[in-house]
Amino acid sequence: TGEFQATQGGLEAVLEELQRAEPAELLLLGEEGAAPDALTRLLARLRVPVGRSALATEGADREALDAVLGAALADLDGESASPRLSQWPLAAAAAAACVRYARGTQPGGTLPLHRLRLFRLDDTLVIDAATRDNLELFQTLMERKAKGALFSFIDHTRTAMGGRLLRSWLGAPLRAVAAITERHDAVDWLLSRHRLRAELRRELAEIHDLSRLTGRVALGVASPRDLSCLRLSLEALPRLVAALREAVNEGEAPDLPFAATPGVLGLLSLGEELCGEVVSAIAAAIVDDPPPN
Numbered sequence: 001t002g003e004f005q006a007t008q009g010g011l012e013a014v015l016e017e018l019q020r021a022e023p024a025e026l027l028l029l030g031e032e033g034a035a036p037d038a039l040t041r042l043l044a045r046l047r048v049p050v051g052r053s054a055l056a057t058e059g060a061d062r063e064a065l066d067a068v069l070g071a072a073l074a075d076l077d078g079e080s081a082s083p084r085l086s087q088w089p090l091a092a093a094a095a096a097a098c099v100r101y102a103r104g105t106q107p108g109g110t111l112p113l114h115r116l117r118l119f120r121l122d123d124t125l126v127i128d129a130a131t132r133d134n135l136e137l138f139q140t141l142m143e144r145k146a147k148g149a150l151f152s153f154i155d156h157t158r159t160a161m162g163g164r165l166l167r168s169w170l171g172a173p174l175r176a177v178a179a180i181t182e183r184h185d186a187v188d189w190l191l192s193r194h195r196l197r198a199e200l201r202r203e204l205a206e207i208h209d210l211s212r213l214t215g216r217v218a219l220g221v222a223s224p225r226d227l228s229c230l231r232l233s234l235e236a237l238p239r240l241v242a243a244l245r246e247a248v249n250e251g252e253a254p255d256l257p258f259a260a261t262p263g264v265l266g267l268l269s270l271g272e273e274l275c276g277e278v279v280s281a282i283a284a285a286i287v288d289d290p291p292p293n
Helices: 011-021 037-046 058-069 071-075 089-105 129-135 150-154 160-171 177-191 194-204 210-219 224-250 253-259 262-268 276-285
Strands: 026-029 050-053
Touching: 011 037, 011 129, 026 089, 050 089, 058 071, 058 089, 150 160, 160 210, 177 194, 194 224, 210 224, 224 262, 224 276
Parallel strands: 026 050
Antiparallel strands: none
16 A cells, blocks of 8 residues: 555564554564564464564665655654654664565565655554454454444445545554544534535545555556556546635634644645646546456
């Protein structure tokens, strides 16, 4: 999906985060040796492939990250960055090792990575596996099925990307009051605008999984059907932005704090012709209903 995140912390906190994330694969840095008992127990529980990567110099790590992130790498050490990548060498080393590993598995493709998000382990509440199971957040306790779990009842998202985001929110609740308030304000703003919400849901239903589609394009493995889905999704974006911009412009003073959040400002700053050239190029080359391959 192109999501790229890194953190660092004490052993116990990092292991709790790994348990929450349920990775499909692990890459350990450094020479093989005696692993801490807690890590050994976690690896036995996860039962996922485990690879090894040698430690590199800080300069080599920066070069590896710069090759895929470009200017976005400098933003991680900007004045507004918190935390800064230069202050988290272990996070930088882990991120760079993942980039090198991915390069090895996709030597001929462009990695679909555009930015690295640094996060603090104490930004969210860590819910351990036993608690997650007992609360039946994502699957039922007895039958281990998604249907009937809490997420199946609250997930009314219209896109795959929204579903993944909501799942991550449920699995890692915020702890900072300011961030919680900002999220609640956004939900309240949309709940009070029924017509806008219906319009946004209608437009979002036309948007396919852009994260995965752009990743397939970057790797050079997109099919004609993928490109057609990408075109339809990009065509819906201007209508989505226009509807949101109109609602914000019609708002009164109480709406201003919500409209001034970085996420909304980013959406409203998008131009009228979002990827218009890409849409035209795909439309000229691909029929409306292409075969899967």
